[in-house]
Amino acid sequence: MKAGIKLFSVLALTLGLGVALSQSPGPTGKLVIAQTQDPHSWDPIDTFLLSWGMVGSNIFDGLVDRGPDLKIKPGLAERWVFLKNNSVIRFTLRKGVKFQNGEDFDASAVKFTFDRLLGDEGAKGPQQANYTAIKDVKVVSKYIVEFNMSRPDPVIITKLAGYGAKIIPPKYYKEVGDEKFNNLPVGTGPFRPTEYVKDDHLTLEAFTGYWGGSPKVKTITYRFIPEASTRVAELQAGRADIVQGVPVSLASVVKGIGDAELVPVGTTTVTELRFNTSMKPMDDVRVRRAMIYAVDRDTIIKTILQGYGKPIASFQGEISWGFDPKLKPLPYDPAKAKALLAEAKVPSGTEVEIDFTDTDVQFREVAQGIAGYLQAVGLKVNLKTFEQNTYFSDIIPKNKTGHMYNFGWGGWTLDFDNTAYLLYHKDEYWNPVFSDPKVEALLEKERGTYNQKARQKSMQELARYLQEIAIEMPLYQGVNLWGMNKRVSGWVVPPDDRNRLVNVSVK
Amino acid sequence: MLVVTLLVAFAVRLSGDPVVALFQGASAPNKTDLERIRKALGVDRPFLVQYTEFATGLLTGNLGHSFRNGQPVSELIREKIPGTLVLAASSLFISIALSVPLAISSAVRKGSWVDRLVRLFSLIGLSFPNFWLALMLILIFGVGLRWLPPSGFEDWRSVIMPATTLGLILTATNVRLLRAALLEVLSTQYITVARSKGLPQRVVLYKHALRNAAIPAVTFIGLQFGGLIGGVVIVEQVFAWPGLGSLALNAISQRDYPVLQGTVAVLALVVVAVNLLIDFSYGLIDPRINVS
Numbered sequence: 001m002k003a004g005i006k007l008f009s010v011l012a013l014t015l016g017l018g019v020a021l022s023q024s025p026g027p028t029g030k031l032v033i034a035q036t037q038d039p040h041s042w043d044p045i046d047t048f049l050l051s052w053g054m055v056g057s058n059i060f061d062g063l064v065d066r067g068p069d070l071k072i073k074p075g076l077a078e079r080w081v082f083l084k085n086n087s088v089i090r091f092t093l094r095k096g097v098k099f100q101n102g103e104d105f106d107a108s109a110v111k112f113t114f115d116r117l118l119g120d121e122g123a124k125g126p127q128q129a130n131y132t133a134i135k136d137v138k139v140v141s142k143y144i145v146e147f148n149m150s151r152p153d154p155v156i157i158t159k160l161a162g163y164g165a166k167i168i169p170p171k172y173y174k175e176v177g178d179e180k181f182n183n184l185p186v187g188t189g190p191f192r193p194t195e196y197v198k199d200d201h202l203t204l205e206a207f208t209g210y211w212g213g214s215p216k217v218k219t220i221t222y223r224f225i226p227e228a229s230t231r232v233a234e235l236q237a238g239r240a241d242i243v244q245g246v247p248v249s250l251a252s253v254v255k256g257i258g259d260a261e262l263v264p265v266g267t268t269t270v271t272e273l274r275f276n277t278s279m280k281p282m283d284d285v286r287v288r289r290a291m292i293y294a295v296d297r298d299t300i301i302k303t304i305l306q307g308y309g310k311p312i313a314s315f316q317g318e319i320s321w322g323f324d325p326k327l328k329p330l331p332y333d334p335a336k337a338k339a340l341l342a343e344a345k346v347p348s349g350t351e352v353e354i355d356f357t358d359t360d361v362q363f364r365e366v367a368q369g370i371a372g373y374l375q376a377v378g379l380k381v382n383l384k385t386f387e388q389n390t391y392f393s394d395i396i397p398k399n400k401t402g403h404m405y406n407f408g409w410g411g412w413t414l415d416f417d418n419t420a421y422l423l424y425h426k427d428e429y430w431n432p433v434f435s436d437p438k439v440e441a442l443l444e445k446e447r448g449t450y451n452q453k454a455r456q457k458s459m460q461e462l463a464r465y466l467q468e469i470a471i472e473m474p475l476y477q478g479v480n481l482w483g484m485n486k487r488v489s490g491w492v493v494p495p496d497d498r499n500r501l502v503n504v505s506v507k
Numbered sequence: 508m509l510v511v512t513l514l515v516a517f518a519v520r521l522s523g524d525p526v527v528a529l530f531q532g533a534s535a536p537n538k539t540d541l542e543r544i545r546k547a548l549g550v551d552r553p554f555l556v557q558y559t560e561f562a563t564g565l566l567t568g569n570l571g572h573s574f575r576n577g578q579p580v581s582e583l584i585r586e587k588i589p590g591t592l593v594l595a596a597s598s599l600f601i602s603i604a605l606s607v608p609l610a611i612s613s614a615v616r617k618g619s620w621v622d623r624l625v626r627l628f629s630l631i632g633l634s635f636p637n638f639w640l641a642l643m644l645i646l647i648f649g650v651g652l653r654w655l656p657p658s659g660f661e662d663w664r665s666v667i668m669p670a671t672t673l674g675l676i677l678t679a680t681n682v683r684l685l686r687a688a689l690l691e692v693l694s695t696q697y698i699t700v701a702r703s704k705g706l707p708q709r710v711v712l713y714k715h716a717l718r719n720a721a722i723p724a725v726t727f728i729g730l731q732f733g734g735l736i737g738g739v740v741i742v743e744q745v746f747a748w749p750g751l752g753s754l755a756l757n758a759i760s761q762r763d764y765p766v767l768q769g770t771v772a773v774l775a776l777v778v779v780a781v782n783l784l785i786d787f788s789y790g791l792i793d794p795r796i797n798v799s
Contacts, residue, residue, distance in 0.1 A: 039575075040573070040575045040576045040578075041575060041576030041577070041578075043576075046575070046576060046577075047529070047575075048529070048530055120547075123543055123544070123547050124544065124547040124548065124577070125529065125544070126526075126529040126530045126540070126544065128540070128543075129530075129540040178577060179577060179578060182576045182577060182578065183578075197586075197749060198583070198586060198587075198749065199587075199747075199749040199753055199754070199757075200659060200660060200747070200749040201659070223658075223659060223747065224747060225658055225659075225747035226744050226747065226753070227744055227745045227747065229642055229645070229745075230642075230645060230657060230658045230745055230746065230747060233645045233646065233649055233650050233657040233658070234657050234658060236650040237649050237650050237653055237656075237657050238653075239656065239657070387522070387523070387760075388760060389522070389523035389524070389527065389528055389760055389761070389762055390522040390523045392527050393522070393523050393524035393527040393528075394522050394523065394524070429538060429541070
């Protein structure tokens with residue numbers, strides 16, 4: 001056994017040398033990325049913003065990792081095992097890992113990270129909420145930690161790949177304090193932040209001691225450019241190599257740039273119109289189904305989204321755990337819609353309202369399209385917009401919406417549990433009115449077990465039932481558009497915005 | 508200034524929730540999480556308690572900490588103020604450098620083709636939305652000719668396009684105002700006297716007319732400064748310019764109360780200071796006005 005390990009390490013060493021010899025000595029070149037937003041803090045527990053993940057995935061690692069293929073794999077933990085009837089999870093940590101400041105990674109760093117997340121510092125931020133099923137973390141030995149669970153959480157392993165669970169260096173954090181850590185943190189990832197000017201740029205330098213192999217590019221500069229046309233202009237001027245958030249309206253401009261290309265990637269984000277079942281006539285399932293039959297969602301995707309979107313049957317995309325390929329969207333059938341409305345005795349000219357946020361230019365067009373279809377079956381549609389923060393804090397959760405309202409969902413755990421519980425379980429923040437005993441029962445069944453197959457079955461059943469009672473009009477799964485200069489190679493476009501750049505190089 | 512900050516602090520709390528903004532992204536809060544963070548941020552307390560804390564902090568220069576990253580607000584503002592001041596000052600400079608000669612040549616030859624052209628351009632300038640002008644400049648000088656960086660704050664070349672955008676729009680109003688003021692002065696008796704004395708046009712214009720027309724123009728430029736700050740918000744967004752405008756705008760959408768209140772207090776202070784300076788400058792322009 002020992003000999004085997006020795007042979008393996010010799011082999012690994014030679015292979016490593018071979019790779020090192022065949023390449024240029026160390027990282028070279030500079031990569032410039034234009035992204036939409038500056039999260040203002042690089043501390044993993046301060047935010048949920050995807051713009052954090054764009055950058056943070058290059059600075060930090062978690063115990064487990066989720067790559068661009070969205071599969072869970074070992075990160076700073078080599079393996080893990082569930083003990084004592086799933087109430088304890090034991091992680092065996094990777095050895096020889098260093099933080100970018102030279103500090104050693106071991107069990108004490110894991111404990112420090114989770115003590116901070118679950119303690120007072122974590123209480124000020126939004127990430128703690130995700131990890132409350134963890135009671136505490138115990139150091140067993142230098143490279144073994146145990147998580148004691150206060151209640152079962154079947155998606156805990158996926159959550160450990162989330163932002164909040166990224167491991168931070170205890171010594172460095174205590175030395176520089178929270179404020180400096182927010183600006184220039186240190187992690188075990190392939191790049192270290194070296195310069196940060198808020199709302200302008202963040203610079204990362206390659207960390208050649210990265211445990212997963214040295215990065216290829218020497219410097220990365222993230223620039224924060226809120227205006228889409230300006231981001232695209234930077235790509236056109238050859239000053240940005242990767243551009244996030246190209247709007248559909250500028251897709252053809254990017255396609256027309258000689259030394260750049262448009263890169264579409266399917267995302268986990270789904271968009272719908274949620275029905276307010278507390279309002280008449282939306283309390284009638286026939287009316288709700290009629291609304292769905294009335295709208296030609298495929299045509300909306302083909303025209304307004306220029307094909308950059310996929311039809312969905314339930315409020316989740318294909319990669320979501322709980323997705324059912326056999327479940328198809330309700331078809332476009334205006335005749336059936338009219339018949340159902342007549343059956344429910346909804347008079348022609350009945351007014352219904354569609355709500356959405358005022359800054360969402362694309363959804364405004366989608367809403368206008370939907371309004372057109374609903375008018376064609378005899379309804380009168382009013383469109384109403386709200387300021388974004390008001391919409392998400394006062395309008396939706398306090399049940400002040402109109403008959404239907406726009407809702408989008410990232411579903412970052414890629415598990416329908418997250419979506420379904422927060423949206424359909426009664427009295428949740430996002431669900432002020434709807435409740436149904438069958439939904440409650442299916443959710444309880446799914447949450448109470450670590451048996452993933454059984455969970456998947458319950459969630460598929462739930463999705464089918466939700467379509468039957470037509471709680472919402474699922475519209476599409478989003479496609480993100482990126483612009484890329486052709487001098488970039490080795491870039492795998494992430495569906496979850498966690499833009500990893502360790503293997504990217506520039507000519 | 509207290510009134511301004513009180514109004515802003517009150518208005519921003521009318522709708523929305525800073526805690527929900529923190530959850531923006533990929534998850535959803537439950538009610539206990541919301542309560543927990545509200546308490547940690549101190550927004551669960553009554554409005555007057557929160558405001559009194561802010562107002563007393565203002566007197567000692569302590570503007571509180573950002574909800575978003577825990578950084579002291581005074582530090583955030585200190586980081587951003589140079590960007591905004593550079594932008595405001597250079598656009599004022601451009602506007603004065605353009606509007607003074609244009610207004611003079613237009614007023615002196617009233618009704619001529621020069622005058623008509625100047626008035627036409629100022630009308631076009633007035634009806635321009637500034638974000639459109641900004642995007643056009645980016646497309647021409649940043650993308651087409653590649654003379655200037657399309658966005659960001661790197662060196663002096665970065666200042667040109669944003670300052671021109673704001674400067675041109677200011678010029679449009681300043682030209683009209685200065686032209687009208689000059690015309691009024693040129694029709695007064697002392698100008699006629701100066702001319703009849705046989706003084707050359709140059710002396711009449713620069714020594715007698717311009718100085719007297721300067722008072723209303725300078726007053727207006729001071730008033731404009733407040734509006735200029737408003738224009739800065741949009742220009743900063745388009746050019747990804749790090750300044751107070753985008754800081755305030757983000758603070759509104761995030762409901763980051765301390766940052767918004769702090770920024771508004773500082774901006775109000777700047778506007779008051781600029782207008783005070785202008786009041787003092789009257790004495791320099793017109794010795795008859797005694798400031799003391």
